[in-house]
Amino acid sequence: xxxxxxxxxxxxxxxxxxxxxxxxxxxTGYPSLFWYVQYPGEGLQLLLKATKADxxxxxxxxxxxxxxxxTSFHLEKxxxxxxxxxxxxxxLQGANNLFFGTGTRLTVIP
Amino acid sequence: xxxxxxxxxxxxxKRGQNVTFRCDPISEHNRLYWYRQTLGQGPEFLTYFQNxxxxxxxxxxxxxxxxxxxxxxxSTLEIQRTExxxxxxxxxxxxxxxxxxEQYFGPGTRLTVT
Numbered sequence: 001x002x003x004x005x006x007x008x009x010x011x012x013x014x015x016x017x018x019x020x021x022x023x024x025x026x027x028t029g030y031p032s033l034f035w036y037v038q039y040p041g042e043g044l045q046l047l048l049k050a051t052k053a054d055x056x057x058x059x060x061x062x063x064x065x066x067x068x069x070x071t072s073f074h075l076e077k078x079x080x081x082x083x084x085x086x087x088x089x090x091x092l093q094g095a096n097n098l099f100f101g102t103g104t105r106l107t108v109i110p
Numbered sequence: 111x112x113x114x115x116x117x118x119x120x121x122x123x124k125r126g127q128n129v130t131f132r133c134d135p136i137s138e139h140n141r142l143y144w145y146r147q148t149l150g151q152g153p154e155f156l157t158y159f160q161n162x163x164x165x166x167x168x169x170x171x172x173x174x175x176x177x178x179x180x181x182x183x184x185s186t187l188e189i190q191r192t193e194x195x196x197x198x199x200x201x202x203x204x205x206x207x208x209x210x211x212e213q214y215f216g217p218g219t220r221l222t223v224t
Binding site (some may be wrong): 006045101 | 130139143145150151152155158160165166168201203212213214215216217220
């Protein structure tokens, strides 16, 4: 069945460091892929998405590229800020619902 | 557009009691989803509605759980005879069928069963 495997955390980085959070998926066909972010005390927010192979989703300095060959959708940011501290979830679109990874907690220290 | 709202935000109940949660989706969204999120895990799908019709239920939705969306607007999720294993965050999301990829999530209801 469809599933998402996400890099385990937690991840702690200094401000302005480079971020990568790995995500790989298993699915039939080529589902749309997403990154959601959950800030402390808030609900899940869509961060970015990609709907087909080689698409690059981007938002707020974050990027992820849909790699069909490696079944991956890794999240990257060139220079993280303290305000990026949150839990990040990779997800794929099933027939009617989303399948989520377990989440990666990111803490950025000044 | 006020976003998806959920009430209550927190609920503490004793084992064996019944609880009911409410979700108000974004007004023009005809699809509504319920997910459950336990500590350290990602959200897991429970069920979804298109308008008032419940079209899919996951195997996680035991017979103690029931969800309704009577007029195709707000939805309720009831858990009967709660168990400690029901303690989790219950998330509601909504989307517009024409753009079903974009699910918008509410803040969740955190249930603690003692």
